[in-house]
Amino acid sequence: MSATVVVGGGGSGIGLAAAEAFAAQGDTVWIAGRREGHLRSVAGRLGPAVRPVVADLSTPKGAATVAAALGGCTVDVVIAAAGSTRAGRPRELADVADEWRHDFDNNVLTAVLLVEALRPRLARPGGRVIGISSIGAQLGSGYSGSYGGAKAALHAWVYWLAAELGSDGITANLVLPGYIPDTEFFGERANESFHAERVGRTLLGRAGTSAEVAQTIRFLASPGAGFITGQLLGVNGGTVLGR
């Protein structure tokens, strides 16, 4: 049976690859992001089963906009993939504070607010919440430590969420990607030496792809993953082992 899937950050990178994977299996997929023209052209390319909703998910208003766009429909899968960090090492204290607020807003609130907005609509039983953390939460990252710190906050959140939703038969898990360059995430940071250094940290000797992360997300959304909840799943080519 076809499912309803909501992807925060579904207009590019990992979120887009997930949207493509679910649309290809016949699901209805809502993709949320801030860039209207971009989202509309992505949805136009993917076909009528993919519906754009323009929203800044770091705000209560943005998350509520997504819930309103869905009308009364039940949501089978929420993928909270929106996230970003900025390049450049902040020097002034005010800039450090700004960096931490940016990363908290765009990596934590984007997930928490989307899930809270859709929580009453989640399929009971069988709903799935899948958030995207990062290898940066395990290794430490961001130019002021803020990106890894923000992503690590998602870990405690998903443990709590899994406990909250478990009695309704809903699972909540996080995927932790390693280095995935076929995204908009790195921007101009991704030069040759940056790439080589990150590939060199893997055991497989290559970068990952957003399609590989999307397939992991698809697995967590599948009936076969129904007994997996409160887990952190690394997709990192062996850069971090066993946690």
Ligand SMILES: NC(=O)c1ccc[n+]([C@@H]2O[C@H](COP(=O)([O-])OP(=O)(O)OC[C@H]3O[C@@H](n4cnc5c(N)ncnc54)[C@H](OP(=O)(O)O)[C@@H]3O)[C@@H](O)[C@H]2O)c1
């Ligand atoms: N690429 C990697 O190597 C890597 C590694 C580990 C973890 N991750 C995580 O993977 C997730 C997906 O990132 P990606 O790598 O696929 O990068 P990406 O291509 O930059 O995708 C991130 C998406 O999030 C959306 N977004 C960001 N802030 C938002 C906000 N406030 N409200 C709504 N949408 C927002 C962006 O769209 P708009 O700009 O249009 O809003 C964009 O489409 C992120 O959580 C990222 O932290 C990535």
